[in-house]
Amino acid sequence: MAADQGIQTADDGVAEVSMTQARANLTALIREVRYGGRTAAFTERGERSAYVVPPDAYKQSLEDRLTIVAMLRMIDEIPEERRRTEWARNLIRYRNDLVHGA
Structure with missing residues (x-):
């Protein structure tokens, strides 16, 4: 421009x-x-x-970030015995992609 x-x-x-x-x-x-x-x-x-x-977009981005952080914490707290299940492995892989920017 x-x-x-x-x-x-x-x-x-x-x-x-x-x-x-x-x-x-x-x-x-x-x-x-x-x-x-x-x-x-x-x-x-x-x-x-x-x-x-816009203020609403900023507010929504903050709420979204808090939701993502809470979800990441929940994934981190999956008990070891459940981490071998396919759904848990998929969540952990998704979490790692989010955190590491894959």
Whole structure:
């Protein structure tokens, strides 16, 4: 995105504005996030460097993270004798993929 183009919509629907145009477009960008329910991003040299998200999206991400952490703990607490079952092995494999980014 060229610096003089203001707010642009990326292919994934995120409103983007370059850091050099951020001050001039900040109010419009925040309104798009607040009233349009869209995520926005500040970019530097065409790469996203920071995001602005609607309050509900932020709240949901925190709740989702707590749920995932609780599920990971539950998987870690599967008794040793049950870890040999297929469902437990699958859960443990899934947990490892989440934790290690596979």
